[in-house]
Amino acid sequence: MSDEAAIRERICRVGASLFQRGLTFGSTGNISVRLDDGGWLMTPTNASLGELDPSRLSRLDMEGRHIGGDKPTKEAFLHRVMYGQRTAARAVVHLHSTHSVAVSCLCGLDPSNCLPPLTAYYVMRVGRLPxxxxxxxxxxxxxxxxxxxxxxxxxxxxxxxxxxVAGTSLENAMYATEELEETARIYLLLRDRPVSPLTCEQVDDLRERHELW
Incomplete structure (x- = not known):
């Protein structure tokens, strides 16, 4: 199996996993992986992440032009700008996951960082979330x-x-997206209750220990 064929299979497996665990539904959400030539593979428009066909994934060049496979999602530009600004990014995951969307609809969020650092793993995988x-x-x-x-x-x-969410690998992008969704769920469970998030010093210590990008 070629490297690109293996990546196609991996995208489909990740999509199925996210769908089966209720992190996406219907034809919402999209996944992409950047290839060595600077282009990328991504999930097509109107496709369920639970039923992806490796041979029908959209193929885009490094400028984001569609060059093969089914028509890409209309949100392909989100992936393009992430890759354009983050040279280390190798994958991007975009979901309409329930708890994250619920948080995004709340009033009074800090637009510079809309979830508090409730756990070390959230800081390590997500960091600040504008x-x-x-x-x-x-x-x-x-x-x-x-x-x-x-x-x-x-x-x-x-x-x-x-x-x-962009990641240095498809796995890292998926893990960070899952951590964000779980933290959003915890945040909603704790809403209107006194909480004890990590301190600024504890967050800074985690950043230094793990050389967070």
Whole structure:
């Protein structure tokens, strides 16, 4: 099996895993993996992540132009701007996962960091999570809004929409997305109760220990 064939199979396995665990539903969400030539493979438009066909994944060049496979999702530009701003990124995951979307709809969030550092693993996998102001899905204004954060944050939360997360591998992007969703769930469970998040000193210590990107 070629490297690209193996990547196609891996994207489909990750999509099925996310779908089966209720982290995506219907035809929502998309996954991409950057290839050695600078282009990337991604899930097509109107495709369920639970039923992906490796041979039908969209193939895009390094400029984000569709060059093979089924038509890509209208949210392909979210992946393009993440790759453009983050040279170490090898994969991007975008979901409409329930608890993360619920948090994105709340009033009074800190737009510079909309989830507190409740656990060490959230800090290690996600870090600071800015809130991108609402833009219509598929609108190019959303690309510009995400691009403004992508250089300094590998995970952002789209208001009334969901998270988009880049990782140094497909596994790392998936793990970070899962950690974000679980932290959003914990945050909602604890809402209106006194909480004890990690201190600034504890967060800084984790960043130094793990050389967080």
């Amino acid at each position: 809130l991108v102001p609402y833009c219509p899905p598929g609108d190019e204004s959303l690309a510009k809004a995400v691009e403004a954060f992508a250089g300094t944050h590998h995970a952002v939360l789209l208001a009334n929409h969901g998270p988009i």
